[in-house]
Amino acid sequence: EVQLVESGGGLVQPGGSLRLSCAASGFTFSSYEMSWVRQAPGKGLEWVAFISGSGETIYYADSVKGRFTISRDNAKNSLYLQMGSLRAEDTALYYCVRLIALAGLYDVFDLWGQGTMVTVSS
Amino acid sequence: DIQMTQSPSSLSASVGDRVTITCRASQNINFYLNWYQHKPGKAPKLLIYAASTLQSGVPSRFSGSGSGTDFTLTITSLQPEDFATYYCQQSYSTPELAFGGGTKVEIK
Numbered sequence: 438e439v440q441l442v443e444s445g446g447g448l449v450q451p452g453g454s455l456r457l458s459c460a461a462s463g464f465t466f467s468s469y470e471m472s473w474v475r476q477a478p479g480k481g482l483e484w485v486a487f488i489s490g491s492g493e494t495i496y497y498a499d500s501v502k503g504r505f506t507i508s509r510d511n512a513k514n515s516l517y518l519q520m521g522s523l524r525a526e527d528t529a530l531y532y533c534v535r536l537i538a539l540a541g542l543y544d545v546f547d548l549w550g551q552g553t554m555v556t557v558s559s
Numbered sequence: 560d561i562q563m564t565q566s567p568s569s570l571s572a573s574v575g576d577r578v579t580i581t582c583r584a585s586q587n588i589n590f591y592l593n594w595y596q597h598k599p600g601k602a603p604k605l606l607i608y609a610a611s612t613l614q615s616g617v618p619s620r621f622s623g624s625g626s627g628t629d630f631t632l633t634i635t636s637l638q639p640e641d642f643a644t645y646y647c648q649q650s651y652s653t654p655e656l657a658f659g660g661g662t663k664v665e666i667k
Contacts, residue, residue: 470654481661482595482603482646487654496654499560532602536654543609544650545593549602 439463439548441516441533446553453523457553459516459533464548467491467511470536472546473518475529475555483529486518487536501527523557530554561585561652565645565659571667578634580662582647587627591651594623594632597661598643607632608650634664642666 445457457473473485486507487496495507506519516533535548562585572578582592594607605614607623610630620635634641647659 472654472656481644482597482648482658484656484658498655536656539608540612543591543593543612544653544656545605545608546595546603546648546656547605551602 441535441548441550443531443533443550443553446531446555448556448558449523450559451524451557453557454519454521455523455555457518457520457531457533457555459518459550461514461516461533461535464535466509466514471509471516472534472536473507473516474532474534474546474549475527476532476552477526477529480529485531488516520555523555525557528555528557560655561588561649561657563647563649563657563659565647565662567662568660569663569665571665572637573667574637574639576637576667578637578641578664580632580645580647580664582625582630582632582659584628584630584649584651588649588651590626591649591653592623592625592630593648593650593656594621595646595648595658596641596643597646603646606645637664 442460472487488507504522508517530552532552533550534546564583590610592610595603597603611623644661644663
């Protein structure tokens with residue numbers, strides 16, 4: 438079955454760190470670009486970070502730049518998000534998502550995990 | 560950075576109604592506009608890409624239009640399963656695929 442399964446969420450104190458993982462299955466993971474997207478409670482969707490299939494190209498949203506690190510291990514079919522210097526505003530449900538180019542041109546998020554919840558609170 | 564603005568942020572409608580949601584980009588994004596449907600507890604689902612192309616399996620009561628900076632998502636004859644939050648997303652400035660703020664469609 439083609440799926441993404443996130444793990445690693447939990448309660449962490451402000452200033453703390455957390456590492457999220459995403460296990461991919463049912464497709465050739467290394468062939469796909471991946472991203473993390475989050476949704477704070479009662480808020481909309483926010484793109485967080487992107488990584489190319491090889492891991493060589495990485496982008497971050499300004500809101501997490503310098504604090505979060507996206508990485509992947511293609512041998513383990515896994516995507517990661519290392520989060521540091523966490524703030525209350527990082528509290529959100531974090532989704533692992535697959536990116537594809539439909540019609541060879543139009544990038545979309547076509548496969549989403551169910552999300553893992555991160556709560557930053559003292 | 561490209562900013563995406565949706566309106567309204569919420570609306571109430573009845574089954575059978577025609578619903579229109581608008582999305583405006585802060586700069587010209589040509590046809591690089593996606594629409595997603597998001598229900599509580601579920602993963603978001605792609606409805607439309609390239610502003611007006613229906614993703615496979617999506618009912619034909621959903622349609623998208625627009626280009627440049629102004630876009631619309633229309634649901635003709637709203638069904639009970641359509642009550643959800645809808646997001647637009649630009650894919651012009653890839654891979655920084657920014658979303659709009661969302662429009663929650665509620666039952667009147």
